[in-house]
Amino acid sequence: MSIPGSKLQVYLTSILIVVVSAVVFSLHSIQPVKFFAILSEMVVIGVSLVAAYLLGNRELHKGIPLGLIFLSVSTYFDLLEALTETRVYEFVSVVLLLIGLPMLLISAFYHIKERKKRISEFGAVVNNSLDGILLLGLSGEILYPNRAACSLLGYSSEELMRKRVSDLLSEDSEKKFEKAKSSLFAGKNAFQIELELITARQFKLVAEVNLVIGRDTKEDPDSFLMTFKDVTHLRKIESTLIEQNKFQRLLNELITEVLESDFDEKTYRYFLMRCVEVFPKADAAAFLLKKEDNRYHFVATHNYDFEKLKTVSFSSEELIQKGSDDVVIIKDYSVDYKMDGERLEKIVKGGRLEEIKSTLSIPIKIDDDIRMYFNLDSFTSSTAFDDKEVVNTAIGFGKAISVLLWRIQTVNELRRQRKLMEKLSMEDHLTGLPNRRAFFDCAERQLEFSKRKSEAMALLYLDLNDFKGVNDTLGHDFGDELLKSVGKRLSTVCRKSDLIARMGGDEFVYVLPSTGKEGSREAETRIHQAFEDPFSVKGRSLKLTASVGIAVFPDDGKTIRELLIVADEKMYENKEKLSRESKRVTIT
Numbered sequence: 001m002s003i004p005g006s007k008l009q010v011y012l013t014s015i016l017i018v019v020v021s022a023v024v025f026s027l028h029s030i031q032p033v034k035f036f037a038i039l040s041e042m043v044v045i046g047v048s049l050v051a052a053y054l055l056g057n058r059e060l061h062k063g064i065p066l067g068l069i070f071l072s073v074s075t076y077f078d079l080l081e082a083l084t085e086t087r088v089y090e091f092v093s094v095v096l097l098l099i100g101l102p103m104l105l106i107s108a109f110y111h112i113k114e115r116k117k118r119i120s121e122f123g124a125v126v127n128n129s130l131d132g133i134l135l136l137g138l139s140g141e142i143l144y145p146n147r148a149a150c151s152l153l154g155y156s157s158e159e160l161m162r163k164r165v166s167d168l169l170s171e172d173s174e175k176k177f178e179k180a181k182s183s184l185f186a187g188k189n190a191f192q193i194e195l196e197l198i199t200a201r202q203f204k205l206v207a208e209v210n211l212v213i214g215r216d217t218k219e220d221p222d223s224f225l226m227t228f229k230d231v232t233h234l235r236k237i238e239s240t241l242i243e244q245n246k247f248q249r250l251l252n253e254l255i256t257e258v259l260e261s262d263f264d265e266k267t268y269r270y271f272l273m274r275c276v277e278v279f280p281k282a283d284a285a286a287f288l289l290k291k292e293d294n295r296y297h298f299v300a301t302h303n304y305d306f307e308k309l310k311t312v313s314f315s316s317e318e319l320i321q322k323g324s325d326d327v328v329i330i331k332d333y334s335v336d337y338k339m340d341g342e343r344l345e346k347i348v349k350g351g352r353l354e355e356i357k358s359t360l361s362i363p364i365k366i367d368d369d370i371r372m373y374f375n376l377d378s379f380t381s382s383t384a385f386d387d388k389e390v391v392n393t394a395i396g397f398g399k400a401i402s403v404l405l406w407r408i409q410t411v412n413e414l415r416r417q418r419k420l421m422e423k424l425s426m427e428d429h430l431t432g433l434p435n436r437r438a439f440f441d442c443a444e445r446q447l448e449f450s451k452r453k454s455e456a457m458a459l460l461y462l463d464l465n466d467f468k469g470v471n472d473t474l475g476h477d478f479g480d481e482l483l484k485s486v487g488k489r490l491s492t493v494c495r496k497s498d499l500i501a502r503m504g505g506d507e508f509v510y511v512l513p514s515t516g517k518e519g520s521r522e523a524e525t526r527i528h529q530a531f532e533d534p535f536s537v538k539g540r541s542l543k544l545t546a547s548v549g550i551a552v553f554p555d556d557g558k559t560i561r562e563l564l565i566v567a568d569e570k571m572y573e574n575k576e577k578l579s580r581e582s583k584r585v586t587i588t
Contacts, residue, residue, distance in 0.1 A: 062107070063103050063104070063106065063107025063110075064104060064107045064108060064111060066103060066107075067100045067101070067103035067104030067105075067107055068100070068104065069100070070096050070097075070099050070100025070101075070103060070104075071096075071097065071100040071101065071104065073096050073100075074092075074093045074094075074096035074097040074100055075093070076093075077089045077090070077092045077093035077096065078090065078093040081093060126146045127146050127147045127148075128147075129146060129148055129227075130148055130229070131148055131227050131228060131229045132145070132146065132148045132149035132151075132152045132153070132207075132227065132228045132229065132230075133145070133146040133148065133149055133225070133226070133227050134146075134149055134160075134165065134225075134226040134227075134228075135223060135224075135225060135226075136165055136223060136224040136225075136226055137223060137224075138221060138222065138223065138224070139164070140164045140165045140166055141163075141164050141165075142160050142161050142163055142164065142165060143161070143223065144161070145157055145160040145161065149228075152197075152199070152205065152207075152228075152230055153168065153197065153199050153200065153205075154199045154200030154201055155200050159200075165177065165226070168197050168198055169195060169196070169197065169198070170195075170196040170198060170204065172196070173195040173196045173197070176193050176194075176195060177193070177195060177211075180193050180211050181211075181224070184211065184212075184213040184221070184224070185213075185221065188213075189212065189213065190210060190211065190212045190213075191210075191211045191212075192208070192209065192210050192211075193209050193211070194206065194207070194208055194209065194231070195207050195209050195228075197228070204232075205230055205232055206230070206231050206232040206235050207228040207229065207230060207231065208228065208229050208231045209226060209227070209228040210226070210227045210228070211224055211225075211226050212224065212225045212226075212227075213225075236389070240389045240393070243278070243280075243389075243393060244393055244396070246278050250274055250275070250278055268287050268299055268300030269300045269301070269302060269306075271300075272285040272286070272287065272300055272301065272302035273285075273302050275302075275374075275376065276302055276303070276376070279360075279376055279390075280384075280390070281378050281380065281381055281384035281385070282360070282376040282377070282378060282384070283303060283377060283378055283379045283380065284301070284302055284303035284304055284352070284356075284376075284377045284379065285301070285302045285303070285374070285375060285376050285377065286298060286300070286301045286302070286304060286309070286351075286374075286375045286377075287299045287300045287301070287372060287373075287374060287375075288314070288319075288372060288373040288374075288375065289371065289372050290369075290370065290371050290372065291313075293313075294315070294316075295313040295314060295315055296313060296314045296315075296316070296319065296372075296373065297310070297312070297313045298310050298312055298313075301351075303352075304350060304351050304352060305349065305350035305351075306350075307350070308346045308349060308350025308351075309346060309347070309350045309351055311346070312343050312346050312347060312350075312351075316370075318335075318339070319335075319373070320332075320333070320335045320336065320361075321361050321363070321373060323370065324363065325363045325365060325370055326363070327360070327361065327362050327363070327391055327394045327395050327398060328360075328361045329358065329359070329360055329361075329385050329386065329391070330358070330359040330360075330361055331357070331358055331359075331382055333353060333356065336353055337353075352379070355379045356377045356378070356379060357378050357379060357380065357381055357382045357384070358377070358378045358381060358382045358383070358384045358385055359375055359376065359377050359378075359385075360375070360376040360377075360384075360385040360390070360391075360394055361373055361374075361375050362374040362375070362376075362394050362395075362397060362398040362401070363398060364398055364401050364402050364405060365398075365402050366402055366405055366406050366409070367406075371405065372401075372405065374398065374401060376394075425437065426438035426441070428487075428501070428502040430480055430483055430484060430487075430502070431483055431484055431486075431487030431488075431502050432484075432487065433487050433491070433500060433501055433502045433508075434499065434500070434501040434502075435501060435502060436501065436502075436503050436504060438501060439499070439501035439503065439509060439511070440560065442499050442501075442511065443459070443499070443511050443560045444560055446499070446511055446513055447553060447559070447560055449513070450513065450514075450553060455513070455514050456514065456515060456516040456517075456552055456553060456554070456555075457511070457512065457513055457514070457515065457552070457553040458510075458511075458512040458515040458516065458517075458519065458520035458523070458550060458551070458552045458553075459509065459510065459511055459512070459550070459551045459552075459553070459560075459563045459564065459567050460509065460510040460512065460520060460523060460524060460527070460548055460549070460550055460567065461507070461509050461548065461549040461550075461551075461564065461567035461568050461570075461571045462490075462507065462508040462509065462510070462527065462546050462547070462548050462571070463506060463507050463508075463546065463547050463571055463575065464486065464506040464507075464544060464545075464546050465544070465545045465546060465547055465575065465578065465583040465584075465585070466544075466545075466583050466584050466585045467479065467482075467505075467506035467544075467585075469584070469585055470482060470542070470585055470587075473587065474540070474587070478537060478538060478540075481537045481538060482535060482537050482542065482544075483502075483506065485535045485536075485537055486508075486535065486544070487502065487508075489530050489531075489535075490508060490527070490530065492530070493523070493526050493527055493530050494510060494512075494523075495512075497513055497514075498510060498511065498512050498513070499511040509564075509567075510523065510527075515552075516552060517550070517552050517555075520550045520552060521550070524548045524550060527546065527548055528545075528546070528548070531544055531545055531546055534586075534588075540587060540588070541587070541588045542585055542586065542587050542588075543585065543586035543587075543588075544585055545578075545583060545585075547571050547572070547574045547575035547578065548571060548574065549566075549567040549568060549569065549570030549571025549572070549573070549574060550567060550570060551563040551564070551565075551566035551567035551570065
């Protein structure tokens with residue numbers, strides 16, 4: 001073992017003082033007895049100085065090394081008096097002795113008192129610590145447990161001191177502990193691990209453990225200090241948060257899919273499958289939806305025969321939940337066995353009623369009305385859903401699904417309204433035919449298609465003759481009813497690929513794809529033939545005629561507006577050719 005430089009200097013200085021003093025003082029006397037007396041006093045002085053230095057570097061009362069110095073100096077002056085026989089040296093020696101000895105004794109007394117106090121305080125800190133503390137031997141025997149360790153493990157102090165730490169560890173934890181010990185023996189000062197400690201009641205306590213190696217004055221290992229705290233509840237909370245996080249991710253994923261798929265039967269089944277995967281100990285699931293008949297119907301199932309169950313329904317009074325809006329754990333299914341024979345047979349065979357041990361039923365509420373029950377079933381355990389955290393998770397899950405369904409309904413209603421608005425914006429409110437906006441939209445697309453295919457496209461512009469006379473004679477309400485009848489008849493003239501639209505007033509227009517001049521004249525003939533039979537409106541018979549103008553792409557125009565202008569001009573030209581009598585409406 002190496003000696004620090006400062007200590008070595010003190011050792012050498014003290015030895016040098018002893019040697020030099022012995023040589024110098026021995027020259028004054030050749031008596032062997034006196035020589036050895038002098039030599040022994042020199043040794044005392046040197047030893048006292050070395051002891052004073054060494055003790056001054058320890059946690060001792062400062063008076064102890066100082067008292068030793070006074071005593072060594074007193075011995076020195078006593079030596080001088082013996083050699084020189086000078087009385088003054090003896091007086092100084094006595095004074096120093098009277099100062100040094102009481103100082104040494106009093107300081108030693110205070111040191112011992114302070115030491116006991118600190119040991120007492122340390123014991124109080126250890127025993128009052130909220131963390132468990134075990135002092136272990138190198139072989140794992142328990143040398144000392146504090147009060148917290150006894151309380152956490154459920155043993156008395158005497159019981160623990162008769163055990164080894166391995167008696168308190170699970171198999172996996174014992175392996176971890178041995179690995180930590182090996183690391184400490186290899187030179188690591190401390191090691192932190194998580195172990196499962198088995199209590200007196202055989203409960204597995206999850207503990208966060210700090211293991212520190214103890215060493216003796218020679219720096220050799222002589223013990224282990226094991227401190228631990230119970231983190232069982234904390235780990236349980238973490239586990240719950242992880243499960244909730246899984247549910248949240250599941251919901252986030254499903255929300256996107258649901259909003260895109262309108263939550264149809266396929267999405268219901270997929271949703272149930274994912275829930276069974278995430279919920280611990282759940283083996284099957286079912287959705288019961290409240291429909292227009294105020295009865296709950298199976299709309300989707302997982303691990304059940306849906307084909308048998310989809311025709312089964314229940315009133316709220318027939319359900320085991322009895323309309324409860326709380327999350328319910330069901331273990332008694334006697335109510336189901338009281339149903340009529342046909343339904344009972346379907347539930348037993350399709351719903352595996354005899355296999356179910358426990359059900360977690362989650363009500364889904366929208367606007368304070370229970371619109372659905374989401375049931376998770378276990379085939380393996382009657383206590384599968386008894387954990388309070390599972391119920392709390394189910395409550396939150398039910399609220400999330402309620403919000404999801406409400407949002408789905410809202411989105412679906414908005415989609416329905418949007419489709420209706422789009423239809424109204426593109427439809428003539430009177431005749432139900434496409435309106436002017438729809439005409440331009442469809443005609444432009446058809447024209448682009450005809451250009452790419454290098455095909456002809458015909459546009460027929462139609463105006464009713466003497467319609468103003470009908471309005472003036474029979475009124476606008478009658479005229480509106482007549483327009484409805486005209487729209488229906490004109491729709492029968494065109495092909496499925498053709499478009500007919502009302503442009504406004506008594507004007508209509510046809511778009512005929514892949515139709516040239518010859519085909520458009522044939523279409524005009526069919527239109528005039530459609531007006532040969534009189535129209536019957538509100539008990540009146542009306543003989544009506546129409547004027548038609550034709551424009552063909554690409555000969556008469558390259559755009560829809562150019563074609564409309566040409567067709568409109570030709571329509572008016574044809575109208576001018578008709579006699580006044582042939583244009584007049586005949587009313588009977």
